[in-house]
Amino acid sequence: MKLSSRDDLRDIRAALSDVLDAAMPTSAIRADAASAHGYDRTLWAELASGFGITGMHAAEGAEGPLDLDPIWVVAELLGARLAALPYLSTVVLGTLPLLRAERTDAGSEVLGELLEGRLTATSAEPVQGWRRHEGRLSGSSSAVLHGTDSDWILLVDDGRVYGVHDPAGVTREPVASIDLTRPTSAIDFQEASLIELGTLSLEQQDRCRADLLTYLTHECAGGLRRVKDMAVQHLRDRHQFGVPLGSFQALKHRAADLAVDTVTSTAVARAAAAAVNTPAYLPAAERAFLFASDAYVRAASSSLHMHGGLGFTWEFDSHLYYRRAYASTALAGRSSATRCRLGQRLMASA
Amino acid sequence: MVRMQDIDAASVDAWLAARAPLHTAQDAQHTGVALIEESGADEGAVVEAARAWQREWYDAGYAELGAADAAVVRSVAANYRLPDLRPLLIGLHILGPALREHGTAALQRRYLTPILRGEILACQLFSEPEAGSDLAGVRAKAVRVPGGWSVSGQKVWTSNAHFADVAELLVRTDSASSRHAGLSMFVMHMDAPGVDVRPLRQMTGGAAFNEVFLNDVFVPEENLIGEEGTGWRVAMTSLSGERAALGGEFEAVPPQLVEKLAAMALRRGRSEDPLVWGCLADAAVADFAHRAVVEHGAADPQLAGAAASVTKLMVTDLLEVVTSAVLEIGDAEVLLERGASIDAQWSEFILGKPGVAIAGGANEIQKNVIAERHLGLPKG
Numbered sequence: 060m061k062l063s064s065r066d067d068l069r070d071i072r073a074a075l076s077d078v079l080d081a082a083m084p085t086s087a088i089r090a091d092a093a094s095a096h097g098y099d100r101t102l103w104a105e106l107a108s109g110f111g112i113t114g115m116h117a118a119e120g121a122e123g124p125l126d127l128d129p130i131w132v133v134a135e136l137l138g139a140r141l142a143a144l145p146y147l148s149t150v151v152l153g154t155l156p157l158l159r160a161e162r163t164d165a166g167s168e169v170l171g172e173l174l175e176g177r178l179t180a181t182s183a184e185p186v187q188g189w190r191r192h193e194g195r196l197s198g199s200s201s202a203v204l205h206g207t208d209s210d211w212i213l214l215v216d217d218g219r220v221y222g223v224h225d226p227a228g229v230t231r232e233p234v235a236s237i238d239l240t241r242p243t244s245a246i247d248f249q250e251a252s253l254i255e256l257g258t259l260s261l262e263q264q265d266r267c268r269a270d271l272l273t274y275l276t277h278e279c280a281g282g283l284r285r286v287k288d289m290a291v292q293h294l295r296d297r298h299q300f301g302v303p304l305g306s307f308q309a310l311k312h313r314a315a316d317l318a319v320d321t322v323t324s325t326a327v328a329r330a331a332a333a334a335v336n337t338p339a340y341l342p343a344a345e346r347a348f349l350f351a352s353d354a355y356v357r358a359a360s361s362s363l364h365m366h367g368g369l370g371f372t373w374e375f376d377s378h379l380y381y382r383r384a385y386a387s388t389a390l391a392g393r394s395s396a397t398r399c400r401l402g403q404r405l406m407a408s409a
Numbered sequence: 410m411v412r413m414q415d416i417d418a419a420s421v422d423a424w425l426a427a428r429a430p431l432h433t434a435q436d437a438q439h440t441g442v443a444l445i446e447e448s449g450a451d452e453g454a455v456v457e458a459a460r461a462w463q464r465e466w467y468d469a470g471y472a473e474l475g476a477a478d479a480a481v482v483r484s485v486a487a488n489y490r491l492p493d494l495r496p497l498l499i500g501l502h503i504l505g506p507a508l509r510e511h512g513t514a515a516l517q518r519r520y521l522t523p524i525l526r527g528e529i530l531a532c533q534l535f536s537e538p539e540a541g542s543d544l545a546g547v548r549a550k551a552v553r554v555p556g557g558w559s560v561s562g563q564k565v566w567t568s569n570a571h572f573a574d575v576a577e578l579l580v581r582t583d584s585a586s587s588r589h590a591g592l593s594m595f596v597m598h599m600d601a602p603g604v605d606v607r608p609l610r611q612m613t614g615g616a617a618f619n620e621v622f623l624n625d626v627f628v629p630e631e632n633l634i635g636e637e638g639t640g641w642r643v644a645m646t647s648l649s650g651e652r653a654a655l656g657g658e659f660e661a662v663p664p665q666l667v668e669k670l671a672a673m674a675l676r677r678g679r680s681e682d683p684l685v686w687g688c689l690a691d692a693a694v695a696d697f698a699h700r701a702v703v704e705h706g707a708a709d710p711q712l713a714g715a716a717a718s719v720t721k722l723m724v725t726d727l728l729e730v731v732t733s734a735v736l737e738i739g740d741a742e743v744l745l746e747r748g749a750s751i752d753a754q755w756s757e758f759i760l761g762k763p764g765v766a767i768a769g770g771a772n773e774i775q776k777n778v779i780a781e782r783h784l785g786l787p788k789g
């Protein structure tokens with residue numbers, strides 16, 4: 060079965076949930092996280108070339124507006140399960156900038172491979188003294204998602220999209236981060252060869268940023284719903300003082316707060332998704348992400364807390380979500396910088 | 410995702426453009442920020458303007474729409490400066506839903522259509538001194554008399570009772586009953602003999618709510634909403650309409666709060682201050698989140714039923730975030746008595762805020778509802 064954007068979103072959701080639920084109990088996710096690549100390569104191959112999840116958003120040959128709704132469905136599902144798959148890196152950091160770019164022939168070729176699910180990609184941002192000179196790059200990046208095994212590393216510099224593919228001059232080093240379920244690497248480039256893949260206008264760069272923020276918002280909403288469900292289940296099952304924990308109003312109100320954050324995070328994600336093909340996309344995506352990433356941290360902490368000592372153990376899953384929630388706040392640059400820029404623009408338009 | 414819609418935004422826009430000014434950047438300086446209506450000297454004019462607006466609105470076909478169409482109309486209307494429509498809220502969103510769901514055809518003809526058309530304004534006689542959050546403790550009672558009922562008792566915190574034409578009245582019709590059983594709901598005329606409305610001064614200094622004393626007030630049989638003894642069910646319909654309205658289906662917060670904050674920062678020479686930027690961003694995020702739940706909350710895959718309570722809680726969150734921004738940007742000026750300066754209007758906002766967290770079911774009650782009814786946690 061191959062999925063495409065013409066499939067009903069509910070069907071996509073149902074088909075993928077089944078596969079993921081079968082393949083990804085959290086025990087499996089933990090094992091994957093500890094493995095060499097940090098994720099289950101067989102499952103990824105099945106999802107990418109079997110289901111086609113890397114290409115659902117690109118109807119063949121269509122030049123019209125992008126339909127990103129399938130991506131958001133996947134984001135919620137993967138976020139809920141803390142799946143360590145290279146979907147965010149390949150699809151959101153790889154295919155979307157290329158889809159939005161004026162591509163070179165090489166760019167179109169790479170895009171085709173990524174959409175088909177044959178190759179993976181990620182993107183790197185400059186950290187220390189990058190030098191780009193005559194088609195070669197030197198410098199280093201400290202936190203590259205799936206940096207160890209992505210086939211392509213994309214960089215956007217001065218409106219141009221470059222790709223690094225040739226392993227010569229690229230040193231990749233896994234970095235352990237607080238988030239156990241998102242493999243990250245440090246990459247050192249020494250005269251690595253750059254291939255020009257296309258150009259991105261400033262407006263398109265804004266849209267790429269909005270894509271990332273909207274994706275993360277949906278992941279947060281999915282994870283938040285899961286920590287809410289875990290807490291509610293526990294409040295029903297666990298008894299103290301002869302009654303279920305959920306009889307105590309202090310905890311009922313915490314659970315209600317989780318429901319409020321779940322409903323609202325899902326709603327802001329929908330609102331950002333509804334703005335995709337409008338000028339309000341980036342402003343909506345920034346607001347949505349700032350809300351949902353904050354709410355996820357709040358909710359993951361509160362859900363963990365309601366599990367008591369159990370929540371503080373390595374074996375129990377609460378901490379995986381807690382780790383993911385904090386790590387998500389930093390994936391799109393510092394939240395405080397996003398917040399500051401948003402406020403500055405609001406001020407400028409007064 | 411495509412929703413079925415009959416109304417197109419362009420025709421709504423054209424209709425509104427012929428009757429109301431667009432919001433402009435300057436509006437942010439001219440429209441007020443009060444959260445709770447004031448019964449000031451101009452109250453009569455405000456009420457009449459709301460009635461007149463609603464009559465045209467109804468005649469144009471906008472007063473009775475499905476959810477999807479209503480959302481289209483709402484988002485277009487948000488661009489226009491409309492009259493203050495709060496005098497209509499109780500009729501449209503509290504009594505209206507009860508009549509629509511439980512009223513006889515005759516009752517709907519007599520009251521619902523005029524309410525939708527702004528000809529009849531309503532108030533809500535639910536709360537009593539001994540029955541607030543615990544509404545099932547209502548004591549006011551109705552006894553049978555020829556042709557109807559005679560009502561006696563005391564109601565309190567009744568918004569708009571001083572100008573409303575009718576009331577949605579919750580009373581005990583079975584004196585032997587207690588709690589939820591034995592309650593019935595009526596439409597009562599506020600000018601009936603025996604209705605005594607006394608204004609209550611609230612903490613803002615104004616008097617938008619009242620005590621209402623009922624002494625042997627006659628209510629005709631046909632004004633019973635639903636059946637005798639089903640008052641609690643009818644009340645639940647009204648309360649969920651109220652929650653949804655206070656949560657934002659109705660403009661629950663003053664328009665353009667973020668723009669108003671930015672305008673204040675500009676006036677005060679703070680536009681280059683990163684502290685101000687941060688506050689504006691926080692307000693914009695809270696405002697966006699509130700609007701998003703109003704628009705998408707009811708589509709939640711698991712918690713659609715909780716959406717009204719969620720939106721109401723999100724309103725109070727928004728008000729807190731805006732208040733922090735107001736204090737940062739406006740400094741002590743916003744704590745001056747309203748009228749002292751343009752920025753002093755925010756004192757009205759700050760003073761109105763506690764009422765929003767109490768009215769329509771206090772926040773704790775909303776959280777109990779979410780936890781017990783929607784998350785399935787134990788009752789009590």
Ligand SMILES: Cc1cc2nc3c(=O)[nH]c(=O)nc-3n(C[C@H](O)[C@H](O)[C@H](O)COP(=O)(O)OP(=O)(O)OC[C@H]3O[C@@H](n4cnc5c(N)ncnc54)[C@H](O)[C@@H]3O)c2cc1C
Nearest residue numbers: 533534535536541542566567568764767768769770771773
């Ligand atoms: C501005 C305004 C307008 C109003 N307009 C109307 C109107 O038009 N018509 C009308 O009928 N009423 C109206 N009300 C009344 C309003 O519905 C009640 O005030 C409200 O339901 C709370 O009831 P109470 O005042 O008796 O407080 P109480 O019920 O005594 O509550 C006091 C405090 O205890 C908390 N509390 C109570 N029970 C619980 C519980 N089980 N768990 C946890 N905490 C609890 C409450 O949250 C609150 O903080 C209005 C109120 C305000 C402020």
